[in-house]
Amino acid sequence: MMKTLYSLLLEVGENLEAASLSQLTHEEAKQWIARLKQLARVKAKSFMDSDVFHEKAIRSLDTRDNKELDWVGNQLSLQYFGRPCKVPIEWDKSLKNAAGYFSFDLRTQRPLRIVQSMWQYNQFGAQHVIGTLKHELAHFHLFMEGRPFRDEDEEFKQLCHQIGAPLYALAMKEGYVTSCSACGGFAGLEKKPKKKLISRCCKSSLDFGSFVLIFPNGQVVEVEKE
Ligand SMILES: [Zn+2]
Numbered sequence: 001m002m003k004t005l006y007s008l009l010l011e012v013g014e015n016l017e018a019a020s021l022s023q024l025t026h027e028e029a030k031q032w033i034a035r036l037k038q039l040a041r042v043k044a045k046s047f048m049d050s051d052v053f054h055e056k057a058i059r060s061l062d063t064r065d066n067k068e069l070d071w072v073g074n075q076l077s078l079q080y081f082g083r084p085c086k087v088p089i090e091w092d093k094s095l096k097n098a099a100g101y102f103s104f105d106l107r108t109q110r111p112l113r114i115v116q117s118m119w120q121y122n123q124f125g126a127q128h129v130i131g132t133l134k135h136e137l138a139h140f141h142l143f144m145e146g147r148p149f150r151d152e153d154e155e156f157k158q159l160c161h162q163i164g165a166p167l168y169a170l171a172m173k174e175g176y177v178t179s180c181s182a183c184g185g186f187a188g189l190e191k192k193p194k195k196k197l198i199s200r201c202c203k204s205s206l207d208f209g210s211f212v213l214i215f216p217n218g219q220v221v222e223v224e225k226e
């Protein structure tokens with residue numbers, strides 16, 4: 001349910017602090033979702049009535065092939081960079097540890113493709129994909145201009161701010177917070193509480209804490225496991 005709420009917040013462009021997100025009761029979260037769904041419908045409708053491309057009007061994407069994804073990517077490219085994207089934009093069915101990436105040939109320095117995680121789309125929706133595409137397009141266009149194009153480059157970060165793209169194209173992580181029973185250090189997220197796991201630091205058993213979502217922007221929200 002928090003994931004639905006999160007992708008709707010993104011779609012509508014509203015901001016709800018992580019702190020208040022985690023304090024919502026089940027009932028309140030439901031009300032938020034209903035209200036945001038209504039808002040999203042009204043918003044999308046107003047954009048669909050105009051003939052110009054508007055990213056907020058995109059509510060779903062065809063995953064049967066790359067055509068629509070490639071089209072949307074190129075519209076974003078034209079809108080934010082004034083040029084089409086010269087490499088193919090493709091779905092990846094198995095990519096889970098990143099929302100997407102831009103790849104190029106190290107030896108020839110030729111750009112290859114932009115890849116988008118289908119899993120991310122199925123989990124968090126079309127607006128999440130749009131954010132990722134903008135991020136990857138920023139990598140691509142800076143690369144083509146021979147400018148600093150990596151995540152850690154200042155110019156890249158500034159460009160992301162300018163076009164409203166996320167700074168990291170990371171997927172959302174979820175799981176139980178675990179800590180080392182010997183030293184108490186953070187030992188990562190685990191999908192299921194398993195007794196056999198041991199910590200890397202002290203080779204001791206793990207203590208399992210609350211179930212959390214870590215948003216791509218680093219916000220950590222405690223949630224009930226769905
Ligand atoms: Zn990146």
Ligand SMILES: [Zn+2]
Pocket residue numbers: 180181182183184185199201202203204
């Ligand atoms: Zn330890």
